[in-house]
Amino acid sequence: MSALADPSPLEAVRAGLAGGRQDPSSQAVESSFSHLLADIDFSFVISNPRMPDNPVCYASPGFYATTGYSPEEIVGRNCRVLQGRDTCRRSVVEIRDALREECPVSVCLLNYRRDGAPFWNCFALHPVRLGGTHEPVDLYIGLQADVTGLSFLLTDPRLPGGPIVYASPGFLALTGHGAGDVLGRNPRLLQGREACAEARRVLREALARDPPTAATVTLLNRRADGSRWWNCLHIAPLRDAQGAVRYIVGVQVDVTARLRGQERRAGASGRGAELAEAAGVTEVDRAAGVTEVDKAAGGWIRPCPRSDPDAWHALKA
Numbered sequence: 001m002s003a004l005a006d007p008s009p010l011e012a013v014r015a016g017l018a019g020g021r022q023d024p025s026s027q028a029v030e031s032s033f034s035h036l037l038a039d040i041d042f043s044f045v046i047s048n049p050r051m052p053d054n055p056v057c058y059a060s061p062g063f064y065a066t067t068g069y070s071p072e073e074i075v076g077r078n079c080r081v082l083q084g085r086d087t088c089r090r091s092v093v094e095i096r097d098a099l100r101e102e103c104p105v106s107v108c109l110l111n112y113r114r115d116g117a118p119f120w121n122c123f124a125l126h127p128v129r130l131g132g133t134h135e136p137v138d139l140y141i142g143l144q145a146d147v148t149g150l151s152f153l154l155t156d157p158r159l160p161g162g163p164i165v166y167a168s169p170g171f172l173a174l175t176g177h178g179a180g181d182v183l184g185r186n187p188r189l190l191q192g193r194e195a196c197a198e199a200r201r202v203l204r205e206a207l208a209r210d211p212p213t214a215a216t217v218t219l220l221n222r223r224a225d226g227s228r229w230w231n232c233l234h235i236a237p238l239r240d241a242q243g244a245v246r247y248i249v250g251v252q253v254d255v256t257a258r259l260r261g262q263e264r265r266a267g268a269s270g271r272g273a274e275l276a277e278a279a280g281v282t283e284v285d286r287a288a289g290v291t292e293v294d295k296a297a298g299g300w301i302r303p304c305p306r307s308d309p310d311a312w313h314a315l316k317a
Helices: 007-018 025-037 062-067 089-101 169-175 197-208 255-269 272-279 282-285 294-298
Strands: 043-047 058-059 105-114 119-128 137-148 150-155 164-167 213-224 228-239 245-254
Touching: 043 062, 043 245, 058 272, 062 137, 089 105, 089 245, 150 169, 197 228, 228 255
Parallel strands: none
Antiparallel strands: 043 058, 043 137, 105 119, 105 228, 119 137, 150 164, 150 245, 213 228, 228 245
């Protein structure tokens, strides 16, 4: 978060936290951070562990939009207000352990909006030490990503072959597979022989590192019925309270329509053949049904792999 790199508001917040006011965090964060954080459109909260029950002292507009709560209902309360009947107790314990150990943690758990509607929250908790690495924690930042409608998988890197252990309803709808078709199998089941070799290399290298790192690629996949679609795939490790990688999350975004729009524009400009030649369409590609435009499109949208092992990056189509 860029705002946290500015020493002036950090010093103001630290001075507020160290003071004897009844609620220093709310005043300090509101006065020092609001103008810096107002334009950040993702969902996050800042909490103060120096006050009883670690209450929220700031929540972003994105948080209120995601959860349906108002500032009056959130500020001064603990974020467990989002938990409900079917929230995974193990995930809650992992968060609690991370708070006790003052370390970061990432979990994916079922939360509830103000109106009671459930949503899947990919949550990352990060401690902030304003005085330095070995100082006590002054603030916690909790980032939320609503992945309810998104297609995502969880794989277990501790098991042979890194099998799928959870597939979201969005993934099943996108790919046409049933849960029984994918659980226990490697996500490579989506790949055909036409899958981009460079994208597969990036994924292999990210997963082979110790610890695994995040990566984003775009590659051609196949649905259960054999139809092809362009998958903008992001993978990232999810860690437990001790910092060990428990799962790998893979988020899929279907960018086929966007690429087809680029195809039409490139065709109109006469650049389709040029891009296909630069991408290199092989006889194997043609035999597999990959067209020149398909292969060229893979080169148009190839994000660089990301190297931050702790971050959760919410993808936008």
